[in-house]
Each structure stands twice: as C-alpha cells, then as structure tokens.
Amino acid sequence: MSDTSVEAGGAPVARRSMRDVVFGLATAAVSLVFALVVIPAFISVPASVKAAPLSPAFLPYVLTGLIGLLGLVCAAQALFGQGVPKEDGEGFDPASGWFWKALLVLVILAAFCWLPESFGTLPVAIFAMAVLLVIGGERSWMTGVAVAILVPLFVWLFFTQVAQVPLPEGPLEELIAL
Amino acid sequence: MMENIGLGLSLFFTLQNFVAIGIGVMIGVVIGSIPGLTATMAVALALPFTFSLPPVTGILLLVGIYKGGIFGGSISAILIRAPGTPAAACTTLDGYPMARRGEAGKALQMALYASCIADVISNLALIFLAGTIASFALEFGPPEYFWLIAFSLTIVISISGSSLTKGIISGLLGVLLSTVGLDLVYGTQRLTFDNFNLMGGISYIPLLIGLFAIPEVVEFYVQRASPLNVSSSDKSRVSWAEFKRCLPTIVRGSFIGVALGSVPGIGATAASFLSYGEARRNSKTPETFGRGEIKGVAAAESGNNGVAGATLIPLLALGIPGDVVTAVILGAFMLQGLTPGPLMFQDNIDLIYALFCGMIVASIFLFGSGLFAIRYFARITDVPRHILIPLVLMFCVFGSYAVQNQMFDVLIMLCFGILGFLMARIGMSTPPLLIGFILGPLFEDNLRRSYLIANDASVFVRSPICWFFIAATALSLFIGLRKEFQSARAARERAAAA
Numbered sequence: 001m002s003d004t005s006v007e008a009g010g011a012p013v014a015r016r017s018m019r020d021v022v023f024g025l026a027t028a029a030v031s032l033v034f035a036l037v038v039i040p041a042f043i044s045v046p047a048s049v050k051a052a053p054l055s056p057a058f059l060p061y062v063l064t065g066l067i068g069l070l071g072l073v074c075a076a077q078a079l080f081g082q083g084v085p086k087e088d089g090e091g092f093d094p095a096s097g098w099f100w101k102a103l104l105v106l107v108i109l110a111a112f113c114w115l116p117e118s119f120g121t122l123p124v125a126i127f128a129m130a131v132l133l134v135i136g137g138e139r140s141w142m143t144g145v146a147v148a149i150l151v152p153l154f155v156w157l158f159f160t161q162v163a164q165v166p167l168p169e170g171p172l173e174e175l176i177a178l
Numbered sequence: 179m180m181e182n183i184g185l186g187l188s189l190f191f192t193l194q195n196f197v198a199i200g201i202g203v204m205i206g207v208v209i210g211s212i213p214g215l216t217a218t219m220a221v222a223l224a225l226p227f228t229f230s231l232p233p234v235t236g237i238l239l240l241v242g243i244y245k246g247g248i249f250g251g252s253i254s255a256i257l258i259r260a261p262g263t264p265a266a267a268c269t270t271l272d273g274y275p276m277a278r279r280g281e282a283g284k285a286l287q288m289a290l291y292a293s294c295i296a297d298v299i300s301n302l303a304l305i306f307l308a309g310t311i312a313s314f315a316l317e318f319g320p321p322e323y324f325w326l327i328a329f330s331l332t333i334v335i336s337i338s339g340s341s342l343t344k345g346i347i348s349g350l351l352g353v354l355l356s357t358v359g360l361d362l363v364y365g366t367q368r369l370t371f372d373n374f375n376l377m378g379g380i381s382y383i384p385l386l387i388g389l390f391a392i393p394e395v396v397e398f399y400v401q402r403a404s405p406l407n408v409s410s411s412d413k414s415r416v417s418w419a420e421f422k423r424c425l426p427t428i429v430r431g432s433f434i435g436v437a438l439g440s441v442p443g444i445g446a447t448a449a450s451f452l453s454y455g456e457a458r459r460n461s462k463t464p465e466t467f468g469r470g471e472i473k474g475v476a477a478a479e480s481g482n483n484g485v486a487g488a489t490l491i492p493l494l495a496l497g498i499p500g501d502v503v504t505a506v507i508l509g510a511f512m513l514q515g516l517t518p519g520p521l522m523f524q525d526n527i528d529l530i531y532a533l534f535c536g537m538i539v540a541s542i543f544l545f546g547s548g549l550f551a552i553r554y555f556a557r558i559t560d561v562p563r564h565i566l567i568p569l570v571l572m573f574c575v576f577g578s579y580a581v582q583n584q585m586f587d588v589l590i591m592l593c594f595g596i597l598g599f600l601m602a603r604i605g606m607s608t609p610p611l612l613i614g615f616i617l618g619p620l621f622e623d624n625l626r627r628s629y630l631i632a633n634d635a636s637v638f639v640r641s642p643i644c645w646f647f648i649a650a651t652a653l654s655l656f657i658g659l660r661k662e663f664q665s666a667r668a669a670r671e672r673a674a675a676a
Contacts (some may be wrong), residue, residue, distance in 0.1 A: 011592075019604065023604050027347065029545045030179075036540075038369070039369075041370050042367070042368070042370070042371060043366070043367075043369060044366040044367060044368075045243055045366070045579045046364050046366060049362075050365075051633060053376055053625060053626060053629050054626055054629050054630065055361065056361040056363070056364055056368050057368075058367055059353070059354075059357055059625075060354060060357050060368070060369070063350050063351075063354040063357075066350050066355065067347055067350050067351060067354070068342055070346055070347045070350070071347065074341075074343045074344060075344055077343060094400050094401065094644070095399075095400060095401060097399070097402035098399075098401075098482050099400075101399045101400050102396055102399065102400045103397050104399075105395065105399050106396075106592070106596070109392070109571075109575070109590065109591075109592045109595065110256075111590055112575045112592075113585055113588045113592060114585070116384055116585065117585065121576075127576075128568070128571070128572075129568050129572070132399075132564075132567070132568035132571065132629065133401060133457045133564060133565070133568060134564075136399065136518055136563075136564030136566075136567060136568065137564050138564055147565055151565070151569055151572065153567070153573060154630060155569070155573060156576075160229065161574045163215060163219075163580060164223065164224070165576070165579065165580040165583065166583055167576065168585070
C-alpha cells in the first residue's frame with residue numbers, strides 16, 4: 001500500500017513527509033489510549049453477553065485496533081516508502097493573520113452554540129454577520145449594515161415562519177409574541 | 179386489466195393532481211437545496227396538509243416533495259459544497275470542483291439529467307417489477323444484509339483521495355463514530371461520556387454540514403486565494419458528446435439505485451456512493467474523479483434518484499417502508515384509510531395505477547422545476563463571496579439546529595467542522611468518514627442480529643445471496659486495491675523519470 005499522487009498539472013510528487021510520520025504515530029497512540037482507557041470506561045458490557053461479536057464493545061475494539069494499525073502503516077510508509085502523496089494541505093496558502101481569523105470564525109461559531117438562548121438567535125446572527133462581513137473585506141459601511149441586518153432577518157424569517165423551526169429567541173420572545 | 183387502467187387514469191387526470199405534483203416538486207427542490215432541511219423533513223411538514231385532500235392528490239403531493247428534495251440537495255452540494263440532503267454528499271466530490279473551475283451550470287445540468295433519467299428508470303422498475311423485486315428483497319435476512327453492507331463499504335477504496343491508508347482510517351473512524359449512543363441490543367451506553375444528548379447517537383446532518391461546509395467557510399477567511407473561486411459568468415452547458423459519454427454511467431447508477439432502493443433500510447446515500455465507486459472503478463481515467471469529473475456527478479445523482487421510485491416497491495408491494503420518507507408516506511396512506519401491501523393491489527388497483535401515472539408526471543415536473551431552479555439558483559455564484567460565505571454559515575447553523583431543535587447539534591457541527599478542516603490539512607479524505615458513519619449502524623446491527631439468530635459464524639454463508647455478496651466484496655477489494663497500487667506505481671515511475 002504505497003501512496004503517490006499526481007498534481008493537477010500532471011507533475012508527480014514523491015517525497016517523505018514528517019507530517020505523515022507524526023500523524024501515523026499520533027493516530028496509533030490515540031488508538032492505544034482509546035482501547036485501554038476510553039472503551040473500558042465508557043462502554044458498559046453486560047455480564048450476560050454470550051459471544052464476543054454480541055458485545056457492545058466488540059466493534060469499537062476492532063475498529064480502534066485497525067485504526068491504530070493503519071496509523072503505524074501510514075508512519076512506516078512515510079519513513080520507508082518510496083513516495084508519499086503531496087498532501088492536500090500543502091495547497092494551503094494562508095493570508096496574513098490567518099490564525100486569528102480562523103480563531104475568530106470559530107469563536108463566532110461557538111457564540112452560535114451558547115449565546116442564542118441568552119440573547120436570541122436573530123441578534124446573535126446579525127452580530128455574527130457584521131463581524132464576518134468586516135473580516136471578509138466589506139468596505140462600504142452602508143452595504144455592510146444593510147446586509148448584516150437583512151440577510152439574517154431573511155434567513156430567520158424563513159426558518160421560523162416557513163419551516164416552523166422554534167429558534168431560541170431569548171429576551172425577544174415576548175416581543176415576537178406580540 | 180384495461181378497465182382498471184382506465185379507472186386509474188380517470189382518477190389521476192384531474193387539475194388538482196397536477197397542481198399537487200407541481201407544488202410538491204417545487205417545494206422539494208427548494209427545501210432540498212437548503213442545508214439541514216431534508217426531503218424527510220419537508221414530507222413530514224406537508225403530511226398534515228394531505229388530511230383534507232383526496233388520497234391520490236395527497237400522496238402525490240408527498241411523492242413530488244420527495245423527488246424534488248432528492249434532486250434539490252445537489253444544488254447546494256454543487257454550488258457551495260453544503261449538501262442539502264445526505265444523499266447529495268457524494269455529488270460534492272466532483273460537482274463542487276466543477277463549480278470552482280467555472281462549470282457550475284454544467285454540473286447542475288448533468289445532475290438534473292441524471293436525476294430525471296434515474297427517476298424514470300426507477301418509476302418503470304416500480305411499475306413493472308414491484309412484485310418480483312419485493313419478493314427478492316424478502317429473501318434478505320441479517321446475514322445477507324451484512325454482506326451487502328460489507329460490499330457497499332468497499333467503495334471507501336474509491337473515494338479515499340490521494341492516500342488510501344488515510345482514506346481507510348477515515349472510513350473506520352466514521353464507523354467508530356456511528357457506535358456512539360445507546361446500544362441497540364443491550365440498551366447500555368456507548369461512548370456517550372454521560373451526555374444525554376449523545377444517547378441517540380451523533381446526528382448525521384450536523385456531521386455532514388460540519389465536515390463539508392464549515393471547512394470551506396473557514397478556508398475562505400484564512401486562505402490568501404479564495405477557495406470558492408466560482409465563476410460569476412457561468413455559461414457552461416452539457417454538450418451532446420458529454421451526455422452520451424455519461425449515459426452508461428447514468429443507466430448503471432439508476433439500476434444500482436433501483437436495486438438498493440428496493441431493499442428496505444439501505445437508502446439513497448449508500449446508493450449514490452456505490453454508484454460513484456462503480457463509475458470510478460469502470461473508468462479509464464479514475465484519477466480524474468474527485469477533481470471535477472462530470473461522470474462523477476452523473477453517477478452520484480443517478481444513484482440517489484434511482485432510489486426514489488424503488489423505495490416505494492417494498493411499500494406498495496409488501497407494506498414495508500424502505501426508508502424514513504416512505505415511512506411518512508405510509509402514514510399518509512393510513513390516514514386516508516388505506517393499507518399498502520398485496521391486498522391493495524386487489525382492492526385499490528385503480529389508485530395504484532393513478533399513483534404510477536402521477537409518478538411518471540412527477541419526473542416530467544422534476545425536469546421542468548429543475549431547469550427553472552438551475553437558472554435562478556446558479557445565480558448564487560454571482561453573489562460576492564464575502565456576503566455569500568456568511569449566508570452559507572447562517573444556513574448551516576440554523577439548518578443544524580432545525581434537525582432536532584437543539585443547540586447541541588450546532589456544537590456537533592462546529593466540532594466536525596474543525597475535524598473536517600484538520601482532515602483537509604493532513605490530506606485525509608472526508609467522504610469515507612461519512613460513508614462509514616452512515617453504513618456503520620447497518621453493518622453492526624446486521625452482524626449482531628445474525629449472531630443472535632444462530633450464535634454461530636456459519637450463518638454468514640447460509641445462502642446463495644451471502645455467497646454472491648462475499649464474492650462481490652472480495653472482487654471489489656481486489657480490483658480496487660490493484661488499481662490503487664497500479665496508479666501509485668505509475669506515479670512513482672513518472673516521478674523517478676522526472
């Protein structure tokens with residue numbers, strides 16, 4: 001099982017990758033921890049289980065073992081193989097300050113998980129839209145404000161009125177009920 | 179018989195039925211194209227409206243929504259890499275790369291053609307083979323299902339992307355994730371970490387949206403060059419030569435859809451991936467799959483739409499719903515005082531013929547609605563990307579929430595979004611994870627049920643159907659691995675020569 005890939009332009013790429021070694025060894029290590037700690041702690045096996053394949057832990061053990069084994073294969077391929085693929089991730093060309101932008105996007109997504117019940121879905125969506133427009137490069141504040149209000153409003157109306165999804169409205173619930 | 183057909187036609191040819199089908203297909207296309215809102219949800223929401231309608235009209239409204247929904251999922255899969263329905267996840271593999279290189283119109287058109295042809299073939303299978311296929315499907319017990327799923331899982335080899343090893347790890351991880359929740363046999367908790375939200379397992383729609391759409395959103399903000407490089411003046415169309423080239427793939431995919439659709443419980447997602455895997459295996463240029471190969475779109479869409487009519491085979495012939503949508507449609511039948519099954523072919527044959535007519539008309543309406551939708555939905559690519567991306571995010575968040583009306587699903591989407599982003603960075607393909615996640619429960623369930631029946635491994639070789647699928651699985655593994663080795667060796671040789 002050897003891996004080599006061809007770039008879109010047709011030029012073949014074959015080289016060792018330290019990233020694959022780290023990935024493979026980390027996968028094997030996590031699998032080991034999963035098999036020795038997580039599965040015994042978080043899968044209850046009733047005493048009445050008659051055959052191994054009937055046990056709730058059977059498939060998780062088999063899968064974890066296979067994943068760990070393939071992790072080692074991946075590391076071995078990267079260390080001793082004749083070639084490893086050009087990783088898709090190597091096409092990654094980050095913009096300046098990419099880490100902070102990625103973190104901000106994740107914070108916005110996290111805000112969507114925890115804030116709607118306190119502040120209401122619509123205000124959170126408007127705030128998120130405004131922030132995303134700014135980091136996305138919107139320069140006209142008038143366009144920005146209009147889009148930041150109208151787009152979330154449209155999506156919110158669609159889900160609440162057409163699809164009848166009861167989105168959490170927080171303190172706005174009474175206002176909307178009027 | 180002719181008298182019954184005549185009665186069926188007179189029952190069908192009313193303005194009300196045509197309007198119901200038209201509205202149903204259009205609603206289905208729109209709902210299906212929105213990530214998180216599935217055809218199942220749309221059918222369930224429309225169910226109360228059928229109370230006051232005549233039986234044929236009400237059921238055709240639901241069938242129209244179902245057919246439209248399955249096609250609609252491909253629109254957002256192609257344009258924004260956020261599959262509207264799980265069945266459209268496979269369409270993203272080649273549809274989205276086509277859209278990125280400015281061929282969104284062509285990808286959408288091929289998706290429509292493949293969907294409509296598969297739909298017609300599926301309807302014809304329903305009309306002419308319902309009895310035969312349903313009796314064959316009844317021969318399937320847990321061991322036969324187990325081998326069918328094992329065979330379906332071999333498609334992971336075809337969709338592993340640049341690294342087969344990482345692709346298989348991704349598929350196994352998907353199966354492992356599918357084990358989260360309450361154990362079906364003993365009712366004990368598995369990997370729920372005492373979180374009651376995980377008792378029912380991980381919801382697949384937030385997982386799907388997280389894996390496919392969120393990495394694109396994050397990459398838009400962190401990449402120097404935008405990954406969503408879709409053309410704003412897309413005039414690409416499917417040529418006659420391209421259509422002819424894809425036709426065998428469409429027909430093969432349709433039959434795969436019919437075969438899997440007629441077996442209860444398999445579903446459109448597995449059919450689309452299996453059709454895709456077969457198309458890649460049969461291609462002279464398998465390396466083009468996953469990089470915007472039009473045959474990939476044709477295979478995925480014909481596979482999932484081939485299921486649409488065929489899932490009604492076990493429903494109408496035996497009274498067994500083939501999937502969740504047909505279970506809702508079964509509810510509509512029962513609300514109208516009808517019980518699908520063999521007796522219905524004796525007592526209400528005129529209604530059966532009217533439904534068959536309606537399904538053929540629904541295929542025609544699907545084509546018309548699809549052309550209309552493509553014309554207007556394709557304009558999404560004209561929206562500036564810095565506005566489109568937050569809009570996609572809104573739909574992802576609201577759509578994930580809508581699945582079970584709980585914020586926990588948004589958190590699931592976020593977690594799988596991060597996982598999808600990291601997987602892309604390390605060159606690990608995400609579709610095998612999805613296929614493992616969807617087929618995993620069926621695989622394990624049938625493995626354990628087989629053991630419960632016999633408490634002996636010999637049950638797995640008990641019938642000719644088992645042997646057929648064992649051979650098919652072995653052959654598929656052998657051919658798939660050999661092809662991967664050959665292409666790897668060829669690439670190494672080219673590298674050495676360069």
